[in-house]
Amino acid sequence: GQQVMQIPQYQHVQEGEDFTTYCNSSTTLSNIQWYKQRPGGHPVFLIQLVKSGEVKKQKRLTFQFGEAKKNSSLHITATQTTDVGTYFCAPNAGNMLTFGGGTRLMVKP
Amino acid sequence: EAQVTQNPRYLITVTGKKLTVTCSQNMNHEYMSWYRQDPGLGLRQIYYSMNVEVTDKGDVPEGYKVSRKEKRNFPLILESPSPNQTSLYFCASSLQGALGYGYTFGSGTRLTVV
Numbered sequence: 001g002q003q004v005m006q007i008p009q010y011q012h013v014q015e016g017e018d019f020t021t022y023c024n025s026s027t028t029l030s031n032i033q034w035y036k037q038r039p040g041g042h043p044v045f046l047i048q049l050v051k052s053g054e055v056k057k058q059k060r061l062t063f064q065f066g067e068a069k070k071n072s073s074l075h076i077t078a079t080q081t082t083d084v085g086t087y088f089c090a091p092n093a094g095n096m097l098t099f100g101g102g103t104r105l106m107v108k109p
Numbered sequence: 110e111a112q113v114t115q116n117p118r119y120l121i122t123v124t125g126k127k128l129t130v131t132c133s134q135n136m137n138h139e140y141m142s143w144y145r146q147d148p149g150l151g152l153r154q155i156y157y158s159m160n161v162e163v164t165d166k167g168d169v170p171e172g173y174k175v176s177r178k179e180k181r182n183f184p185l186i187l188e189s190p191s192p193n194q195t196s197l198y199f200c201a202s203s204l205q206g207a208l209g210y211g212y213t214f215g216s217g218t219r220l221t222v223v
Contacts, residue, residue, distance in 0.1 A: 033211060042199055045211030097212060099152040
């Protein structure tokens with residue numbers, strides 16, 4: 001499957017601070033999906049990005065797909081304790097969904 | 110409720126004793142897939158299936174078998190489990206993987222092989 005690097009691996013933030021995770025690929029991606037996994041839980045689909053330069057928002061979450069379709073980011077505005085978990089990007093190459101290593105977000109109340 | 114159901118949730122077994130982890134979805138999804146999740150290694154795909162009787166290897170298929178005799182079921186078979194297969198396993202399904210629908214994951218099966 002397509003390989004992606006996710007950074008950072010871990011992020012501690014104070015509640016109310018913003019958070020961003022980045023997903024980088026050496027090859028052009030056809031599309032990319034984002035998932036959230038709460039501690040002890042299973043991955044849950046958040047969104048898919050397909051178009052170059054695409055930006056999608058879900059409440060406090062903003063997802064971007066780079067112009068060259070080689071990178072993507074997830075930005076959370078004013079984090080809350082409910083945002084705790086690991087966020088994964090996952091290029092979808094049709095039959096194979098390959099996950100990045102994930103960014104584990106910890107939020108201090 | 111639309112869901113992917115895996116059983117069992119937890120399993121401790123001994124090396125070499127054949128086991129099957131079941132996976133069933135009630136959403137009429139074509140695509141189903143198995144992943145294992147290990148600390149530091151993330152989620153890695155074991156096998157996937159595009160439809161009934163159509164399966165293919167993912168990134169880490171060694172030591173595993175699958176079958177897709179019915180659309181709703183996609184069991185994962187470990188013929189001779191070994192300790193390096195101790196892991197957290199997830200089954201997932203999607204309406205049509207190639208068109209980029211999101212995957213729905215089961216709750217996971219934590220397997221320990223001693």
